Amino acid sequence: MQWLSNYEGELGQAFTKAEHILSALPDTFSGPALEYLDKFHVLKEDRSKNYICYLLPFWLHDNSGVSIHDCENFAVANIFGMMYYHLIDELMDDPSSQSPLHLPLANFIQYEFIQSYSNYFPSNSPFWSxxxxxxxxxxEAxxxxxxxxxxxxxxxxxxxxAAPVKLSIVSSLLLIERNDNxxxxxxxxxxxxxxxxxxxxLDDWEDWEKDLQEGSYNCLISMVQNNLELRGERRPTPEEIRQALTASDLLLQYAQRAETHHESLEAIRSYSPHLYEFHDFLCKNLQQAARQLEKERSLLYQGGLAYWLSKNT
Known part of the structure; x- marks a missing residue:
């Protein structure tokens, strides 16, 4: 996974810079801000891994001409942007469960997000469009x-x-003036x-049970719902989803859809090979899940003993 290992040092620097900036917030907010940042520290175990949020500036580095120092600063901006939109999403999902600090904290973090980019792009820059x-x-989404x-x-x-992630593209390409940028x-x-x-x-395959319970939108649930011809009526039950996944090649079709996406990325492979490789990593995770499900279905068809032996030996 060179798309990650090549930039671990730079990512560590970006999170250190973010910690330094957030520690300077007013006392009421600096502690909660640092605690929230820690939940997303990509180099620590058991943290949320929003790789593309932080790594996209580095994946564009080789061909954009932007210095690694500026890439780090764009990664810091993206860390703040990711934190801000996560906070807003949480407020939208369940306003009653959030603390009184939630919204003010989001505003402080949004300020740092905008300030990070303002250091590079004046108000008349096309960046802001x-x-x-x-x-x-x-x-809208x-x-x-x-x-x-x-x-x-x-x-x-x-x-x-996750559209604001794409600010990494325009920041990298507008900072260095080239004819083709x-x-x-x-x-x-x-x-x-x-x-x-x-x-x-991929997230929705891993989280479909949680999303079904919470009523959140989920791509895999949508596919099962469409397959069962339930659109516009109701969501499928957990049992219906498990049955659809184990009795058919639905997850294989799901993974194939991702593979079709991968084929469409050939056009940017030479410009950003790490973005291409990251997508390949996502596809392989889905394919592996589909193959495992296919194997379990095959064992079930062979009989209960074969399935038991596969699980217990």
Missing amino acids: YYKKYVTEWA VTHEQLRDYFQDNPIAIAHK HKLIPLLEDAVNTVLITLQM
């Missing part, structure tokens, strides 16, 4: 998520839930959208 575009994509079946009808909206922005936007969809698909 892209910022407004990505905030609009995010706002999270507002309508429970009203529309994105996986079936509008998959790009799944990616738009503006032309690369739409190509890389499409590529990152594709990766974000597959990333959500």
Whole structure:
């Protein structure tokens, strides 16, 4: 996983910088901010691993011409952006469960997010037009998520839930003025959208039981719901989902959809090989899950003894 191992030192520096900035917040907020940051520290065990949020500036480094120091600063900005949008998502999901500090803390972190980019891009820079575009994509996606079946009808909206991640693209390409950089922005936007969809698909395979219980939108549940012709009626039960997964090749079809995404990324492979390799890593995780399920189904067909032996020897 060179897409990660090549940049572990730089990632450590980025999180150290973020810690230093957040420790300077007013006393009421610095402690909670540092605790929240720790939940996402990518180099610590048992933490949330939002790799693309922090690594995208580094994945664009070799061909963008941006210095590694500036990539670190863009990674710090993305850390703050990720924290801010997670806080807002939590407030939207369950406003009553959040502490009184939640919203003020989000505003402090958003300030640091914007300040990080303002150090590079003045108010008249086209960077801020892209910022407004990505905030609009995010706002539309999270507002309508429970009203529309994105996986079936509008998959790009799944990616738009993390649209501000794409600020790494424009920050890297606008900072260094090259003739072809503006032309690369739409190509890389499409590529990152594709990766974000597959990333959500993998998360949704791993979290479908939790999402079903909480009523959250989930791509895999959507696929089962569509397969069972339940669209517009009700969500499938846990038993119906398990039955659909074990009795058919549904997860294999799900993984194949991600593989189709991977084929579409060939156009950016030479420009950002690590982004391409990260997506390959996601695809292989889904394929492995599908193959394991296929193996278990085959053993079940052979009989209970064969299945028991596979689980207990």
